[in-house]
Amino acid sequence: MSTEFDELESLLIDWESGSLDEQGVARIREILKPNAEARSHFVQMQMITAAMQLETDAGLAPPLSEMSGSRSRQTLAELTPNCQSLATSATSEQTRRVFSTSFWLVSALSLLVCVLAGWIVYSQFPDHSDGLVKVAGTGDLSARDASREATSHGIALVTHLVDVEWGVDQPALEVGDALPPGRFAIQAGHAQVEFFCGATVIVEGPAELELESATLARVHSGRLRAHVPPAARGFALEVDDMTVVDLGTEFGLSVSTDGANVQVFDGEVELHRPSNEKRRLSAGQSVIRSADGSYRDSQVTPETFVDIAGLESRAEMQRSARYERWKAWSDATRRDPRLIAYYAFDQAGDWERRLACSNEPTNKELDGAIVGAREVEGRWDAKRALEFKRPADRVRVQIPGEYSSLTLACWVKIDSLDRWYNSLLLTDGYDKGEPHWQILDTGQIYFSVRPVERTQQGPRDFKALSPSFWQPSMNGKWLHLAVTCDMDARTITHYTNGNVLSRHIVPDEQMPSATRIGAASIGNWATPTMPDAEFAIRNLNGSIDEMAIFAAALTADEIKEIYDHGKP
Amino acid sequence: MDSSDKTEHFVQQLTEHQNRLYGYVFSLLGDRNRAADVVQETNLVLWRKIDEFQPDKPFLSWAFAIARFQVLAHVRDQKRDRLLLDSELVATLSDEAQRQAGQVDAIREALRPCMQLLTPTNRELIERRYFRNMSMADTAASVERTVGSIKVALLRIRRQLAACVQKRLAAEDS
Numbered sequence A: 001m002s003t004e005f006d007e008l009e010s011l012l013i014d015w016e017s018g019s020l021d022e023q024g025v026a027r028i029r030e031i032l033k034p035n036a037e038a039r040s041h042f043v044q045m046q047m048i049t050a051a052m053q054l055e056t057d058a059g060l061a062p063p064l065s066e067m068s069g070s071r072s073r074q075t076l077a078e079l080t081p082n083c084q085s086l087a088t089s090a091t092s093e094q095t096r097r098v099f100s101t102s103f104w105l106v107s108a109l110s111l112l113v114c115v116l117a118g119w120i121v122y123s124q125f126p127d128h129s130d131g132l133v134k135v136a137g138t139g140d141l142s143a144r145d146a147s148r149e150a151t152s153h154g155i156a157l158v159t160h161l162v163d164v165e166w167g168v169d170q171p172a173l174e175v176g177d178a179l180p181p182g183r184f185a186i187q188a189g190h191a192q193v194e195f196f197c198g199a200t201v202i203v204e205g206p207a208e209l210e211l212e213s214a215t216l217a218r219v220h221s222g223r224l225r226a227h228v229p230p231a232a233r234g235f236a237l238e239v240d241d242m243t244v245v246d247l248g249t250e251f252g253l254s255v256s257t258d259g260a261n262v263q264v265f266d267g268e269v270e271l272h273r274p275s276n277e278k279r280r281l282s283a284g285q286s287v288i289r290s291a292d293g294s295y296r297d298s299q300v301t302p303e304t305f306v307d308i309a310g311l312e313s314r315a316e317m318q319r320s321a322r323y324e325r326w327k328a329w330s331d332a333t334r335r336d337p338r339l340i341a342y343y344a345f346d347q348a349g350d351w352e353r354r355l356a357c358s359n360e361p362t363n364k365e366l367d368g369a370i371v372g373a374r375e376v377e378g379r380w381d382a383k384r385a386l387e388f389k390r391p392a393d394r395v396r397v398q399i400p401g402e403y404s405s406l407t408l409a410c411w412v413k414i415d416s417l418d419r420w421y422n423s424l425l426l427t428d429g430y431d432k433g434e435p436h437w438q439i440l441d442t443g444q445i446y447f448s449v450r451p452v453e454r455t456q457q458g459p460r461d462f463k464a465l466s467p468s469f470w471q472p473s474m475n476g477k478w479l480h481l482a483v484t485c486d487m488d489a490r491t492i493t494h495y496t497n498g499n500v501l502s503r504h505i506v507p508d509e510q511m512p513s514a515t516r517i518g519a520a521s522i523g524n525w526a527t528p529t530m531p532d533a534e535f536a537i538r539n540l541n542g543s544i545d546e547m548a549i550f551a552a553a554l555t556a557d558e559i560k561e562i563y564d565h566g567k568p
Numbered sequence B: 001m002d003s004s005d006k007t008e009h010f011v012q013q014l015t016e017h018q019n020r021l022y023g024y025v026f027s028l029l030g031d032r033n034r035a036a037d038v039v040q041e042t043n044l045v046l047w048r049k050i051d052e053f054q055p056d057k058p059f060l061s062w063a064f065a066i067a068r069f070q071v072l073a074h075v076r077d078q079k080r081d082r083l084l085l086d087s088e089l090v091a092t093l094s095d096e097a098q099r100q101a102g103q104v105d106a107i108r109e110a111l112r113p114c115m116q117l118l119t120p121t122n123r124e125l126i127e128r129r130y131f132r133n134m135s136m137a138d139t140a141a142s143v144e145r146t147v148g149s150i151k152v153a154l155l156r157i158r159r160q161l162a163a164c165v166q167k168r169l170a171a172e173d174s
Helices: A002-016 A022-032 A036-057 A064-071 A076-088 A092-098 A107-124 A136-152 A308-333 A556-566 B003-016 B018-029 B032-048 B059-077 B087-101 B104-117 B120-131 B136-142 B147-173
Strands: A156-166 A182-195 A200-213 A216-228 A236-239 A242-246 A249-256 A259-266 A268-272 A278-282 A286-290 A295-297 A339-343 A368-371 A374-377 A384-387 A394-403 A406-414 A421-427 A435-440 A444-449 A462-468 A478-486 A491-496 A499-505 A515-522 A542-550
Touching: A002 A022, A002 A036, A002 B147, A022 A036, A022 B087, A036 B018, A036 B087, A036 B104, A036 B120, A036 B147, A156 A200, A156 A308, A182 A308, A200 A308, A236 A249, A242 A249, A249 A268, A259 A268, A259 A278, A278 A286, A308 A556, A339 A394, A406 A421, A406 A435, A406 A556, A421 A542, A444 A478, A444 A491, A462 A491, A462 A499, A462 B104, A478 A556, A491 A556, A515 A542, B003 B018, B003 B032, B003 B059, B018 B032, B018 B059, B018 B087, B018 B104, B032 B059, B059 B087, B104 B120, B104 B147, B120 B136, B120 B147, B136 B147
Parallel strands: A216 A236
Antiparallel strands: A156 A182, A182 A200, A200 A216, A216 A249, A236 A242, A242 A268, A249 A259, A259 A286, A268 A278, A286 A295, A339 A542, A368 A394, A374 A384, A384 A542, A394 A515, A406 A478, A406 A542, A421 A435, A421 A515, A435 A444, A444 A462, A478 A491, A491 A499
């Protein structure tokens, strides 16, 4: 049997490529006629081929089933120009094909022709879609490859950022980001950069550097303190035609238009000059190289260069300031009348396996029950998070009531997206009006609400599937995820770190009349429909710190505010 | 329901089911251009028969019935050109094709994450051959490989995709 299937698949590939002869066609028919299983398999293969052909327009426009809801509600006038732009994007040959049946163009039919022509152009002539929007898959592909390349080409790591302001043409970096070779510039503040060779450099802004390799950087301007343990000996900084080679030590370097100043605090450095002349400086020595190229000795002033301990304490101050800012926001938010349930993860002391609901006035009924999940450090030392590492880990909640629009928001640290479905918040089962919020292994955020009772026939649920947001570099970082489901505007919007990731219009019939949560799990999915002990592994491989559910679709500004007040 | 509402509803239904009609027709004809032609003819016949359209009845079964007739008519009229299936097989396969075509959007949704699991090279092959409709020879030339090796690769990748799609569809149902 399976050899016949194999043969069928092989023949079909030949058929598609136009290289199948008469005998081949006869053989396909011969396999199909007596064999119902082969016929079913044949249709399966054909349907996947058809689906792939239809993928041509995926990501370009919403799939037709999604478009129809919004489009058919538009007026003729709105549709027509849309159609023209589609039709004109095809070549005359293609347009001829589309409009080959000329009697279509009688006026009563124009709308229909328009809609259909639009579809045909989209689905039949993919070459013209290239310039518009990239197919989701390929878009992600390039983004992924870029990040992979950046990681493998990384030569240093950002380990602290305190009050840093980024330059105009320098994309903002985060702690934990790998730095590729190239320009690194800050306007103000302090950044700690650890080179892969083991040298740590504290950069005080304004500063501009060119990272050359894991052991070498060129300094255009700024004040730096380098801490070079023995393992990193040989680490060098270049200023104009001078090279400062470290022999295992701690030294300061400040560069401005007036010249460069090298100060050795501990150990020894070697200055290399173009004249091939080397000069050793040891602890307590300082040399100034003027803009004209002359050298003179000066005083060491270690207190003017922030050291690692100093930066650590500044970073600590910044962290506690951010914690206080979050705390103030959180305390105010607890009284927001739109809150359905808010878990701040900030109880002190023993949690007794309860995740307290932080709404005010207090409602203990909304407290969650912690199953398995381990308490771990949260965004700040002062608060905790829950880690959903093992397949059974979860927080059980029971949230009564019926609602209209919803917003779900949480802080999450993802270790890896290694499940097909990585749960954020899911109601038990999946019945009418119940939301499911999860992340696919592809890094796409997936939100859906079932429009009809499970047992009832009717429209399928609308799946708001975002483009992939996941980059390997996000591993171990706290991210803010949010989704709003606006019943009136029939819009589902995904957010990451306070920014809109994607927006989806939901066809009327796929939007339920009300939403409800009831029994649900945070960080996992419970399926009461499966009575046996087996369950699909859908736990979030990571940690959650804060989860808020609002009975309203928050605005983009409000989501941004949550992010700004909560980022660690 | 007045006639403009009915027209709007009809267009909405027809638009919504285009992918399913295409899936159905393509699975029986196995040819992109012919399938597109027959879907257009089917749309036209449906439009002409709008008086028979009953908004409270399932649109898709009505549309499938018309599409089935159009496919059979196409097979009958194409005496000279080679066809994949004869009319006997089209009739036998029609029900199965309708059943599976109903799922074509779910298959598309499942395909996207499945595509992501392919290696970049394999994904590129599928995109060239199926999304961009490049011929086998052009696909092979574009990646500097032989047609034979592309064929073997496509067979393997398609099998992989089919297995992944089936798994995803099954997981969704549970």
